[in-house]
Amino acid sequence: MRVLGIESSCDETGVAVYDTREGLLGQALFSQVDMHARYGGVVPELASRDHVRRVLPLVKQVLAEADTCADQLDGVAYTAGPGLAGALLVGAGVARSLAFGWGIPAVEVHHMEGHLLAPLLEARAxxxxxxxxxxxxxxxxxxxxxxxxxxxxxxxxxxxxxxxxxxxxxxxxxxxxxxxxxxxxxxxxxxxxxxxxxxxxxxxxxxxxxxxxxxxxxxxxxxxxxxxxxxxxxxxxxxxxxxxxxxxxxxxxxxxxxxxxxxxxxxxxxxxxxxxxxxxxxxxxxxxxxxxxxxxPAPQYCTDNGAMIAFAGALRLQAGESAELPIKVRARWPLTELAAL
CATH class of the missing domain: 3.30.420.40 (ATPase, nucleotide binding domain)
Incomplete structure (x- = not known):
């Protein structure tokens, strides 16, 4: 199963392609740290606008790096929460639109479950x-x-x-x-x-x-x-x-x-x-x-990134899970509310 993952919960736009047989095929990350540093912290409106600018170019970049066409993908995973509502909506909207246009399922990923599963990307897991x-x-x-x-x-x-x-x-x-x-x-x-x-x-x-x-x-x-x-x-x-x-x-x-x-x-x-x-x-x-x-996880997977979202999404898609309409994001989302698979 080959999955495109999109992370946009806060101040980093992450995109990755993960294959359950071949592993991580490509990833890219844009950090907004320099933009927010002048304010001493994350400004939600600026974060959302920057995700709008970055996400589609990063998707194109990562698909090219992974040598993957849309018809080779089995699903699109995206961070549905917790996080900044506006930032989450950018990633969710793009992910669901791509999945609908490509005729493949989308799956919601809990941001903290992505972090929790990131160490499973390592050879020693x-x-x-x-x-x-x-x-x-x-x-x-x-x-x-x-x-x-x-x-x-x-x-x-x-x-x-x-x-x-x-x-x-x-x-x-x-x-x-x-x-x-x-x-x-x-x-x-x-x-x-x-x-x-x-x-x-x-x-x-x-x-x-x-x-x-x-x-x-x-x-x-x-x-x-x-x-x-x-x-x-x-x-x-x-x-x-x-x-x-x-x-x-x-x-x-x-x-x-x-x-x-x-x-x-x-x-x-x-x-x-x-x-x-x-x-x-x-x-x-x-x-x-x-x-x-x-x-x-390796240092590059400690911060927010698309690889952990693609990986967590692949596991949930394999278990038969997929997102339904309407598109929902959750600024607050307890991990204990997730379905056990």
Whole structure:
């Protein structure tokens, strides 16, 4: 089965062609980061307009790269949610129009299921069941993944997502947007032990997480140093390191508890924050001590991308699923509402 995938949930337009026998045949991604950076975050209207400009040229580019004609496709997959409603409608409208014109089925894909399944694109892939840590700019979840579409929430952030906290902390330090990569790069120059930030909600049982208090602690530390404009480059590096260490430790502690609670021996980590090198190294070390295998996607599949949507869509089309009229998108869409296949 050969599937065209379209991702347009936020600020990246991703297109890919995936074949269930031959693997990933082509992909392209356009990031709007430079456009949104001047505003310090994503502007939904600008995001939607840019998707309109980019999506069809990217479809043509990827089909040519994949050496695929429309009559070789078996379906079109698209992100139907969660995300920015206007941005989702662009991808959904284009995908459904192409599928209708080509006479092939379309299938809705949940954005976070796409992330969850992205590690299965790798040669070394996990097998259900496993625990999944989905950690991105909009979501931070721990899931019991029993099978395709069969997910139970073990824990989640009760306030800010981890990636959102990274972005806000970076803004406090004057580092710009997106904040995660900038904090990670600066943290490598930090002085270990100068600051110690709290590990929120780790002193109580349970798997829920919180990052808003960590964000507030960061703001207070910056204030104590004289404010954003008074920070030296070393101050910024030391604050960045303390923030990253606290965030990483919080996620690791919750993952350890989730593995103990489920008894599973496989942990999947996906989403934009899963590209953080410190998180990968420390979590991998902790899981190895416990006999747990850690899986995560290649860096290019951590951020939003068309490959994960094409792959997830192919699995759902193979299971007989397809989208019906009218076209619907969902800005909010709990993973637990998906149909198990």
């Amino acid at each position: 996990p097998q259900f069941p496993f625990v999944a840590l989905l950690v991105s700019g909009g979501h931070t979840l721990l899931l019991d993944a029993k099978g395709l579409g069969d997910y139970a929430i073990l824990g989640e952030s009760v306030d800010d997502a981890a990636g959102e906290a990274f972005d806000k902390a970076a803004k406090m330090m004057g580092l710009g947007y997106p904040g995660g990569p900038r904090i990670a790069a600066l943290a490598e120059k930090g002085t270990p032990g100068r600051f110690r930030f709290p590990r929120p909600m780790t002193d109580r049982p349970g798997l829920d997480m919180s990052f808003s208090g960590l964000k507030t602690f960061t703001l207070n530390t910056i204030h104590d140093l004289g404010g954003k404009d008074a920070l030296s480059e070393q101050d910024r590096a030391d604050v960045a390191l303390a923030f990253e260490e606290a965030s990483v430790d919080t996620l690791i502690i919750k993952c350890r508890r989730a593995m103990e609670q489920t008894g599973y021996t496989q942990l999947v980590m996906a989403g934009g924050v899963s590209a953080n090198r410190s998180l990968r190294a420390k979590l991998g070390e902790q899981m190895k001590k416990r006999g747990v295998e850690l899986f995560y």
